Amino acid sequence: MSPELLGALTVFVLAILCGFAVISKVPATLHTPLMSGANSIHGIVLVGSMVIAASATDLLSQVLSFVAVAFATMNVVGGYVVTDRMLQMFKRKPAAAKPAEAGAGEAPKA
């Protein structure tokens, strides 16, 4: 086993453990945005797509890497924009600053 592979495996295992640790008790409200956010992160595949496109010489490689770059960019750009749109909705609006914690269920207002 080459030192490079060993290094890559080390990074891989630690990143998996990191991924397990990073998700804690998430309120159900955030499940969809969180999934969408994670979805954008694997758009990092764009870096790999650019690397193969840079060294593509024959036509097949060029076509494959072009599709890969386009796919990956769609994943990155669309993913982040759509996640941001979802999360924008959670921003507290001034109207939300009502005095009563409207949940108590009792004490009808006026």
Add this chain to the structure above:
Amino acid sequence: MDTLEAVVRIAWLAGAAAFVLGLMRMNSPATARNGNLLSAGGMAIAIGGTAVLLAARGQAGLTAWIIILAGIALGGGLGLYTARTVKMTAMPQLVSLFNAVGGGAAALIAIDDYIRLANLQTAALLPNAIPLQIAVPTVLDVVIGSITFTGSLIASGKLMGVIPGKPIKVPGGQLVTVALAAITAVAAIYLWLGNVSVPVLFVIIAASLTFGVTMVLPIGGADMPVVISLLNSFTGTAVAMAGFVIGNDVLIIAGALVGASGAILTKLMADAMNRSVLNIIAGGFGGGEGTVAVTGAEGGTVRSLGVDDAAIQLAYAQNVIIVPGYGLAVAQAQHAVRELAELLEARGVNVSYAIHPVAGRMPGHMNVLLAEANVPYPQLREMDDINPEFERADVALVVGANDVTNPAARRPGTPVSGMPILDVDHAKSIIVVKRSMGRGYAGIDNELYVNPKTGMLFADAKQGLADLVAAVKAL
């Protein structure tokens, strides 16, 4: 390693760190948006660094740059346009689509790499067989990436309604699945034993693409959120494998991160629906042969309610709990429901919303929809929090929600058994706005509808709410 490469590698590391911190911040509503922006910033640094490295090395010729820039322009344009124009209700299928293309890109990297290596070997420029440390991640990347690609497209199609949401039986069922898995395994072992063959790789691709289709088709639409999350985790793993193939650490880190966090998230989602991931993949609601036939409503009668009667009940109540469901989401009735709620509040009625964890199409989807309609955040109450309050509610107004209100879930032996439900039947009276007596995803009758306390207001969610608004105003 020269200075430039060192700098770019540090940029990649910074990107990876931003992904981790961004994901951590996305665990809480207060910091979530900020976390997503942090993650996007990390992505920009990583991609920018790559571009600088490629430019400085000069290994990319003019054609290569045209390919890269055209690809970025096309993909970025499509992504930006769809992400900005999509309706809030259609977001889940778009996320699934983005996941599909991500998985596709990861698979293409390995396919391209393999074909190049095979060509080099044919030309006798590569002395030995393709080493195992490349062959293994290549096959894994191609398999996982292809499954995600077609699986996510099917999931997206089901949510869009292009493909029927109900479970579709694949002819041959289990046999096809087993056969595809066997073909893939044999082909993979053949390549790992040191044989180099592009046709065999294509056999793997074809089998995996088909597997993605046959895996998702039999799963019901209600379980799609969990499936999409699972496929999201798959894509992460495929990207990590692509990282091994081309020897790039940032792909390995980000891919593994998403693979692992996606797996945890999938479990959280499944838990919120009281489903097990294995059960869902094995067939979903009604898919299993052993599902107990449900007698359901025991022949009770349904009471139909007029708009004016419903309006009076609502207007003279003290506490009203609104239960929004999927029907509200498809009818785009979130603004109408907010209007009704404001009208009632102006009359001194206490209004809150009971949000089931899977209300809408995905966990958290309903919150997003209602927030879009400017419903004050404190009025949105989670299930465990609001369930005890149904007893004190004068009226529970159910709009387009079905299975999540079915008291049958409390009994064993029904397809919804054990699913956490909203205790709507505990309210003093219940109004259900629904188009027809049609069934929900679980495909069973809702016992709530034959409850003597329940009045059915048969209407499309948006139209029904608009009628209620007009009727309340006229009082």
